[in-house]
Amino acid sequence: MGESILSIIYIIGAVTFIMGLKMMSNPASARRGNIVAGIGMLAAILGTIFLFRNSDGSPLKNHIWIFGGIATGTVIGVLAAKRIKMTAMPEMVSLFNGLGGASATLISVVEFTHLAELGFPPDQATPGILAILFSGVILGNITFSGSLIAWGKLSGKVKDFSFKGQHIINIILLVTSIGLSFYIGANLYSGDTMLLFYGLFFLTIVYGVFFVMPIGGADMPVVISLLNSLSGLSAACGGFLYDNKVVFTGGILVGAAGTILTVLMCKAMNRSLTNVLIGSFGGGSTAVGSKQQGSYKEITLNDSAVVMSFANKVMIVPGYGLAVAQAQHTCHELQKMLEAKGVEVKYAIHPVAGRMPGHMNVLLAEADVSYDKLIEMEQANEEFPSVDVVLILGANDVVNPAAKTDPSSPIYGMPILDVGLSKNVIVNKRSMKPGYAGIENDLFFQPKTSMLFGDAKKVLQDLISEIKNL
Amino acid sequence: MEIVLNWIHANEQMIYILVLVIFLGFVVIARVPAVLHTPLMSHANAISGVVIMGAIIVMGRAANNNYVALILGFMAVVLGTINVVGGFVVTDRMLEMFKKKK
Numbered sequence: 001m002g003e004s005i006l007s008i009i010y011i012i013g014a015v016t017f018i019m020g021l022k023m024m025s026n027p028a029s030a031r032r033g034n035i036v037a038g039i040g041m042l043a044a045i046l047g048t049i050f051l052f053r054n055s056d057g058s059p060l061k062n063h064i065w066i067f068g069g070i071a072t073g074t075v076i077g078v079l080a081a082k083r084i085k086m087t088a089m090p091e092m093v094s095l096f097n098g099l100g101g102a103s104a105t106l107i108s109v110v111e112f113t114h115l116a117e118l119g120f121p122p123d124q125a126t127p128g129i130l131a132i133l134f135s136g137v138i139l140g141n142i143t144f145s146g147s148l149i150a151w152g153k154l155s156g157k158v159k160d161f162s163f164k165g166q167h168i169i170n171i172i173l174l175v176t177s178i179g180l181s182f183y184i185g186a187n188l189y190s191g192d193t194m195l196l197f198y199g200l201f202f203l204t205i206v207y208g209v210f211f212v213m214p215i216g217g218a219d220m221p222v223v224i225s226l227l228n229s230l231s232g233l234s235a236a237c238g239g240f241l242y243d244n245k246v247v248f249t250g251g252i253l254v255g256a257a258g259t260i261l262t263v264l265m266c267k268a269m270n271r272s273l274t275n276v277l278i279g280s281f282g283g284g285s286t287a288v289g290s291k292q293q294g295s296y297k298e299i300t301l302n303d304s305a306v307v308m309s310f311a312n313k314v315m316i317v318p319g320y321g322l323a324v325a326q327a328q329h330t331c332h333e334l335q336k337m338l339e340a341k342g343v344e345v346k347y348a349i350h351p352v353a354g355r356m357p358g359h360m361n362v363l364l365a366e367a368d369v370s371y372d373k374l375i376e377m378e379q380a381n382e383e384f385p386s387v388d389v390v391l392i393l394g395a396n397d398v399v400n401p402a403a404k405t406d407p408s409s410p411i412y413g414m415p416i417l418d419v420g421l422s423k424n425v426i427v428n429k430r431s432m433k434p435g436y437a438g439i440e441n442d443l444f445f446q447p448k449t450s451m452l453f454g455d456a457k458k459v460l461q462d463l464i465s466e467i468k469n470l
Numbered sequence: 471m472e473i474v475l476n477w478i479h480a481n482e483q484m485i486y487i488l489v490l491v492i493f494l495g496f497v498v499i500a501r502v503p504a505v506l507h508t509p510l511m512s513h514a515n516a517i518s519g520v521v522i523m524g525a526i527i528v529m530g531r532a533a534n535n536n537y538v539a540l541i542l543g544f545m546a547v548v549l550g551t552i553n554v555v556g557g558f559v560v561t562d563r564m565l566e567m568f569k570k571k572k
Contacts, residue, residue: 017517018494024510025502031565034513038558041520045554048523052530060530062540069529069544073551080552081559092560093512100519100553106546107524110532110539128477225511231518238524240484248484249491250520256495257514261507358507365567374505 002051009047010246016040017250021257027371044246045070086366087323090355094151094224097231101143104234105201108136111241112197120188127185132240134181137197138204139234145208146227153212154220154355162214167278173207211277219276221356222265226273229258265352296432299450301459304426305466311388313344315380317417318360319353321394321429325456328367331393334460335369337467347373348380348390350398350417377417384421392419392427393456396434400441409439425449428459509564516557522550 016036023033049067052060060066077096084092112133115125152158177200184196215223232254239248266273299307308314316335322328335345347369353360361374375383384390392399395417402409403416419425425448432451434440443449452459478485502510525546532539 017520018498020513020517021495021498021510024506024513025498027503027506030506030509031562034509034516034558034561034565037513037517041517041554041558044520045523045526048526049530052527054531060527061534062529062532065540065544066526066529066547069525069547070551073548074555076548077552077555077557078559081556081563084560089508089512089560089564092556093508093515096512096553096556096560097515097518099549100515100521103519103525103546103550103553104521106542106549107521107528110528110542110546113538127473128481228511228515228518232514235518235521235524238521240481242524242527243484244523244527245484245487247520247523249487250517252488252491253495254514254518256492257499257510260496260499261511261514264507356508356511358505358509361505362508362564362567371505 003053006047006051009043009051010244013040013044013047013246014249017246017253021253085326086328086363087326088155089362090221090224090359091151091154093356094147094154094227097224097228098144098147098151101140101147101227101231101234103140104231104238105137105140105144107238107241108133108140109201112137113194116194116197120193125188129241130185130188131181132237134185134200136234136237136241137201138177138181139230139237141201141204142208142211143227143231143234145205146212146223147231149209149212150220150224150227158213160214160216166210166214170207170210173203173210177203177207215277221352221359222262222273222276224356225258225262225265229255229262232256232258296444296449296451299426299452301452301462301466304450304452305463305470307424307426308338308389308391308463309341309343309467309470311343313346313383313387314338314389314391315384315387315419315422316345316347317353317390317392317395317399317419318347318349318364319393319395319398320355320359321396322456323354323359323363324394325458327393327455327457327460328363328369330457330460330464332364332367332369334464334467335373337464341467345373346375346380346383348377348383348417348419349374350377350395353395353398377415381418381421384418387422388424390419390422390425392425392429393460394428394430396429396441397439399443400439401443402439402441405442411439419443420446420448423448426452428452428454428456430455509561512557512561512564516554516561519550519554519557522547522554525550 017040020033020037023029023036049060080092149158180196180200184193212223232251236248236251236255239251262273266276322331338345347364349360364374397411399417399419400411401420403411403414406412427444427449431453444451525543528539529543529547532543
């Protein structure tokens with residue numbers, strides 16, 4: 001009876017995951033979709049605790065430990081999720097993702113140790129089960145250490161790092177890990193099994209670190225998405241292990257969805273996944289840049305205020321700098337102020353602006369900027385010729401003309417926002433330092449462009465007061 | 471070869487689920503507009519926390535004196551819960567901002 005009810009709960013759980021993802025495809029139903037999947041998850045978790053039966057019919061024990069773990073995790077998870085700033089959201093997702101991977105690894109470790117204690121009975125330690133356990137360790141550990149490095153990079157704690165021949169070493173590490181898995185599986189009774197298993201554990205952790213280390217910051221969204229799909233697959237290993245179909249379905253669903261999202265992001269940058277992973281954005285090789293380092297001109301706050309107030313149409317191009325400065329509310333204020341003066345204001349959103357796809361949309365939505373003001377790249381590029389002033393707020397690589405003109409540039413071929421088509425460009429940056437991809441930007445040296453240095457929030461506040469005083 | 475064939479036969483149901491869910495995942499995600507990519511990633515990340523049920527089973531089976539299994543299982547439950555709860559809460563926070571427009 002209990003087990004039949006559990007089956008029903010699991011089926012409902014799997015359906016809520018699919019419905020949740022489906023409802024996420026529409027802004028109007030997205031929030032409900034998230035809650036629906038959350039309820040499905042809660043039901044499946046409670047069902048597992050109380051209704052799960054082992055093959056001999058005995059229920060699960062250690063309820064105190066289980067609830068203690070869930071309570072601890074809930075408190076930490078809620079606090080972390082509630083306290084985190086909008087700017088740090090990508091890091092947070094990466095960190096959560098890594099913890100999920102670690103959880104999957106631990107399951108494989110416990111089960112493998114258990115089999116070792118029993119002396120690997122052939123009816124339990126089947127090649128299929130062993131393959132799943134090894135896959136769980138490999139995928140879980142790559143997710144764990146890779147996500148931690150991605151988290152460190154996005155929060156500025158870890159610098160890009162690569163050395164000559166690193167890609168070869170990465171391939172050797174991965175091949176060795178897989179080879180070692182086969183070796184352990186073939187020599188279960190040799191006596192060194194646990195030692196070799198720990199070796200596998202260590203190798204895959206190192207691989208995860210080396211895998212993400214050389215990939216440049218501009219490509220981090222793609223990497224997080226890829227790691228997200230790996231964590232789904234590592235979860236699916238756990239589902240397969242316990243013949244638990246809701247875990248298996250959820251894991252594979254995330255694996256498939258994460259893969260598609262990764263591909264969509266690569267498409268937005270007009271690059272192949274291989275190119276991103278073997279990448280040219282590596283920390284050491286940023287010598288490629290612009291040849292002519294001309295002079296740039298600065299513009300005063302007052303002049304900027306005048307140009308913008310008397311324009312017909314202003315297009316704002318937000319980037320990571322806006323997020324860092326937490327200037328989204330001030331930006332919305334500026335927009336309202338200009339609109340009160342009869343200026344048409346829109347936002348041009350590059351698909352990979354910021355650190356995650358949709359990062360800018362989330363940020364501006366937080367400041368109550370309405371949807372119809374945000375336009376996507378293709379449409380923005382059509383509108384630029386009729387724009388009087390483009391205001392670039394902390395964006396760099398996504399407006400770099402080198403992507404169109406310089407075949408030697410690492411970002412060559414990436415579609416960009418063609419701000420040069422407009423009449424005037426005002427660039428707000430903190431300094432002349434190159435952007436996250438480490439490439440010089442010729443846009444700043446063009447005659448149409450004027451630089452307005454300073455922290456985005458401070459500059460916008462000053463602009464607002466200047467406009468008030470006009 | 472024989473082992474592989476037997477394995478496929480024994481796990482026919484799981485392989486069906488695997489194939490169908492891969493297609494399902496592709497189709498469902500392909501329709502998500504760019505605006506929702508960040509929340510979607512976070513949502514998918516929360517769902518990947520289903521692995522917590524595996525962690526619960528590990529814990530629930532561990533013998534009272536098997537401290538290695540208890541401690542590792544406990545850690546797995548804590549980490550999995552952070553993934554699930556944190557993931558859903560963060561997603562909800564992001565989507566909350568989308569709601570109040572106009």
